[in-house]
Amino acid sequence: MTRTAYESERLALAIEGSGTGIWDRNVQTDEIYYSTDWKAMLGFKEDEVSGRMAESYTRVHPDDIAYVKRTIQDHFDRKTPYYEVEHRLRCKDGSYKWVCSRGKVVSRDSEGNPLRMVGTTTDVTSMHEISEQLHNTVQLLTSLTNEVPGLVFQYHLQPDGRGRFSYASAGIEDIYELSPLEVADSVAVLDRLIHPEDLYSYHASLRTSAACLAPWHCEYRVILPRQGLRWRQGDAKPQRLDDGSTLWHGFITDITARKNIEAELHKFATTDFLTQLANRRHFMVQVEAELARLRHDKSRPAAILMIDLDHFKAINDRWGHALGDKALRHFSAVLSNHLRETDVAGRIGGEEFAVMLRAAGFTQAESFAQRLQHHLRNSPLIEDGQHVDMTVSVGISVMNPTDATADDSIFRSDRALYQAKNSGRDRIERA
Known part of the structure; x- marks a missing residue:
C-alpha cells in the first residue's frame, strides 16, 4: 500500500465512528454527494438519500433553514473564510439531531463564482443535550436564588484588594438598591452606602476572613437612597484560588427588624x-x-x-x-x-x-x-x-x-x- 493510500485509509478510519459524515457539493448543478457515514448518522441506508440540494434542504429544521442558507451565502460571497453552522437535521424516523456542518469552497470560476464546496457534518446532539441540561440547571438555580429573601452572592477579592461580585442574585436590588451589573466589575460603590461608622469593621472582617480562611460574619448598617438607615448581616465561606485571590459564597440579609427589637429590649432592660x-x-x-x-x-x-x-x-x-x-x-x-x-x-x-x-x-x-x-x-x-x-x-x-x-x-x-x-x-x- 502506498503512503498516500495508507493516509487516506487512516483518515477514513478516523472519520468512521466519530459521528461525522462527509459531503461534496457541486454548486453549479446543485447536486451534493453524501458519504455512507453521513447517511447512517441520520438513519438512512445508502440508496435512501438523493443528491439533490432541494431535497437536502427539506431535512433542515424549519426554524434553522433561513440561518443555514444565509451562512452558506455569506461564504459564497467571501464574507467568511469558511462555512460553519450548528443546526438541526431530520432523521429517517422523523426525529431531529443537532449537527455541526463545516465546509469550504475549494474551487471558483474566473469570475469568483463558487463551483465546488466540500465539508463535514458532525453529530453534536449529546453536547446540545448536556448544554441544555446545564442551561436548565442554571436557570433553576438562578430562579431559586432570586426568590430567596436577601442577596445570594459570589464575591471575588483580588490580592491587590480589588473586589467584585462575580455573581449577585436579584436580591441586591433590595439589599443595596443596586443592580448586579453595577457591582460586576467593582464594589467601590458599596463604600458610599455602608454607614461611615461601620465601614472600617466591614472591610476588616473581610480581610480577616481572607487571611485565615475563616467564615465571614458581619453585621453593619447601610444608608440607602430610598430605604434610609437599614441593618444588614453577611455570612459566607471563603476559599483560596490558585492566583492567591479569595472567593466567597454566601448571602446577605436584612436584619433591621431584629435590630430594632434588640434595641427595644435593650432599652427596656436598661x-x-x-x-x-x-x-x-x-x-x-x-x-x-x-x-x-x-x-x-x-x-x-x-x-x-x-x-x-x-x-x-x-x-x-x-x-x-x-x-x-x-x-x-x-x-x-x-x-x-x-x-x-x-x-x-x-x-x-x-x-x-x-x-x-x-x-x-x-x-x-x-x-x-x-x-x-x-x-x-x-x-x-x-x-x-x-x-x-x-x-x-x-x-x-x-x-x-x-x-x-x-x-x-x-x-x-x-x-x-x-x-x-x-x-x-x-x-x-x-x-
Whole structure:
C-alpha cells in the first residue's frame, strides 16, 4: 500500500465512528454527494438519500433553514473564510439531531463564482443535550436564588484588594438598591452606602476572613437612597484560588427588624420606665466600665454626683402621687438637657438620681450641679396654674483609679449627699 493510500485509509478510519459524515457539493448543478457515514448518522441506508440540494434542504429544521442558507451565502460571497453552522437535521424516523456542518469552497470560476464546496457534518446532539441540561440547571438555580429573601452572592477579592461580585442574585436590588451589573466589575460603590461608622469593621472582617480562611460574619448598617438607615448581616465561606485571590459564597440579609427589637429590649432592660433615664443596674455597669478605663488612663478623671429631690414626700402628700410622678419626669427632663453626649444619668431609686460626668473633676461637677439648681428654681413645674417648687441636694466625689469597686465612688458621693441634706438641703457638698 502506498503512503498516500495508507493516509487516506487512516483518515477514513478516523472519520468512521466519530459521528461525522462527509459531503461534496457541486454548486453549479446543485447536486451534493453524501458519504455512507453521513447517511447512517441520520438513519438512512445508502440508496435512501438523493443528491439533490432541494431535497437536502427539506431535512433542515424549519426554524434553522433561513440561518443555514444565509451562512452558506455569506461564504459564497467571501464574507467568511469558511462555512460553519450548528443546526438541526431530520432523521429517517422523523426525529431531529443537532449537527455541526463545516465546509469550504475549494474551487471558483474566473469570475469568483463558487463551483465546488466540500465539508463535514458532525453529530453534536449529546453536547446540545448536556448544554441544555446545564442551561436548565442554571436557570433553576438562578430562579431559586432570586426568590430567596436577601442577596445570594459570589464575591471575588483580588490580592491587590480589588473586589467584585462575580455573581449577585436579584436580591441586591433590595439589599443595596443596586443592580448586579453595577457591582460586576467593582464594589467601590458599596463604600458610599455602608454607614461611615461601620465601614472600617466591614472591610476588616473581610480581610480577616481572607487571611485565615475563616467564615465571614458581619453585621453593619447601610444608608440607602430610598430605604434610609437599614441593618444588614453577611455570612459566607471563603476559599483560596490558585492566583492567591479569595472567593466567597454566601448571602446577605436584612436584619433591621431584629435590630430594632434588640434595641427595644435593650432599652427596656436598661431604662427606668418613668423617667427614661438609665436604671440603677445600667448606670452601675457604666460606672464600672469607666473605672476600668480610668485604671489604664489616669489623666481623664470622672465625677460622680448623687442627687436627691428635696422634700419629695411633702410633694406627694400635698399634690398626690400622680403629680409626684410628673415632678420626677420634670426633673429628669431638666437633668437630661444639661448632659453632654459622654455623660450618663440614672434613677437610682425613688427620688434619688446619679450622674457620671466623664473627663470632669470637682470644679466641673460643681458647675454642673449649680446650673441644675438654677434651672430648677427658674423653671418650676406648673400644675393647674400653681408652681410646684423643687430643689435638689447634691453630693460629689471623683472616681479614683485605686477604688476597689465602682461602689466606692458611689458611697463617697452618697455620704456627701447626706451632709448636704443635713446641712439644710438645696446644697452641694464634696466628698
